[in-house]
Amino acid sequence: MTVTFRVFKKGSSDGRITIYLGRREFVDHVTGSDPIDGVVHIDKEFINDKKVTVQLICTFRYGREEDETMGLCFKKELTLAEMVLFPEGGESQPPPSRLQERLLNKMGKNTFPFTLNFPMHSPTSVILTMAPGEVGEPCGVEYYIRAKIASTTDKNRESMVNMAIRKIQYAPTKPGRQPCTVVRKDFALTPGELELEATLDRQLYYHGDDIKVSICVKNNSQKIVKKIVVNVVQCIDVAMFTGGHHTSRIFRVETSEGCPIGPGSSLQKQFILYPSARFCGKSGVAIDGNQKGDDATLASSTLLADENNRDIFGLVISYSVKVKLMLGAIGGELAAELPFVLMHPKPNMRKMMKADTLSFNNSQDNEEPLVDLGNSMQDGLRMEPLRRRNV
Template sequence: MVVQFKVFKKASPNGKLTLYMGRRDFVDHVTSVDPVDGVLVVDTDYLQGRRVFGQLVCSFRYGREDDEVMGLSFQKDLFLASEQIYPPKELEATRLQERLVKKLGANAYPFTFKMPPNAPPSVTIQPGPDDEGKPCGVEYYIKIFVGDSEEDRTHKRSTIVLNIRRIQFAPTKTGRQPCTIVRKDFMLSPGELELEVNLDKQLYYHNEKITVYIIIRNHSNKTVKKVKTSVQQSTDICLFSGGQFQCTVASVETQEGCPVNPGSSLQKELQLLPSLDMNKDRRGVALDGHLKTENTNLASTTLLANPEDRDMFGMIISYSVKVKLYLGAMGGEVTAELPFVLMHPKPDLRRMMRADSQAQVEAFRSDSFGASLDIDAQDG
């Protein structure tokens, strides 16, 4: 039996360099990050004494390309790692790299880049329907080129650029159940209005419904006429002080049980589903960094080991549920807000490692390279 094992492949325009990678998603474990590894096949006759270098780049775009005039640029590129791949240096290869080198021949050379632990996760800000050019956000890519030194000017025909992603998964331990109580008194009016809001849990996975429990106790002489509940996505651009903006990614408004008159109370249970399907045309919504051929979702909550160590080129994503009571034109509003975490579940790493290891062994036992490996040639 031949097990299909996907390997990503991309060649330079002149066909003299070919890059192979077993994955394009690299997990940020908060305290450490998976190393970026792959194998490069080179045409040594073409090099003629020149060398091949590889770089790991974090690209941070914080403005539209259409607004770049007179040399002004809204993009910063941060070089996280730079290594010479050919002539090769001593390197401890992974099992996948060893198998690829064995299959690809003597001109295949493994490489590994170490990604710093405090670099930001991949994030894309959704552009508007009429926007053109690259979207704002944080993306990563591997750049491999031929030259005499790392500072050499690269030529497109002998350069490979392949996008990768830095992702985070939900923690195994969940936090306390979110709960808050807001009390508001009114000038020249006795009593107070009390709003209690609870969530059923603190951690939610993408495309999972959020249940909001609301209790209103009206000890004032005001009347609650309407209740609105929404999910707010906050994006904090670290490069700017005060560079934070919010988007409403889900909301529900109801007058059921209203008005809540003085001396009465109301208990309600509302459900919200924050998803990209409801926000596909909304400009400014933060998405998980995505590759050209893959679908994406709303950006995951950013986890930081130490909030003070955040990278200035990053975008910090957070979520909260906001409940607002409308008391009429003269009464004003009462608002309560609860933060929560929205992420993808962490896969069973041990099971995945066992499955991947067996798949690799079975795949590389095949005599036919093309038949045993699912080669995915992507340009993004």
């Protein structure tokens, strides 16, 4: 069986410079992130008077592109890491990985390996959904690997290519405590109090899981509970601005079943919630970056090593379930909030490589691979060309 590895490839519009990466998703482990390793190839170019650089770019758009007028820009572009590939500056470089070695052997001359690292506290890739008919770039945080070749004598001669990547987080191996809360409300002119106990079945959920909420209402007051409302709320904190906060209702259940709950009565009830980006249908909801259509999922909860650190920037995502007891216009409401974590499970890399290898071997009888860099039956590489996008 031939073991194959995907290699993502993207070239500039003039074909002078090309980026090769073994993957486009890099994991943030809270205490550190996976390094970005790849190669840059210069196609048929005499580069003695050229300068070749590769950069890790983070773009943060915090306003709509159509609202940018009179030179006002709602987009910040940050260069988080940079490496000069040619001419060599004498900087110490880590040894090339196995993928880089094979690419260097295959491409030959004018091929340069690079390794870039995410800085601490850099945000994960998140974008906000756009309203129907809205054009332009979506708000959120996106990452690119940018490779440039420029002439040292003529600054107007420059070729550049951007390849989009994602920085992601996976769910922790140990979930936290089961969320549970008890809230009470008393009234000024009447004796007794209203008690609400709400509990989730667990603290950690994966995308696509159902959320079970159990409530227990004890009405020892003279008020009447007329309706129960349960919401799944997504909270977005913009860490680069003071007071930047946005909430979106992902899922809502409103019921009068079991109501009214009169004085001296009680009620126990369970709700099943289905939070999903597919059924949300609203703008301004945070989803995982660079995902569209049916593959789009809600943005994962952001894990932080230190929530009080002021060096954090970007978007911080959190989720909670809010339960409200509606008492009418005069009585007001009683609300309880239960925070939870929504993330993707950590994948099994061995199973992913085996599945990709089997699918590639089965497709060899029907179609020819785009590019095959494997000279050995034990180690093959195939290219996935990417379409260009102007950024």
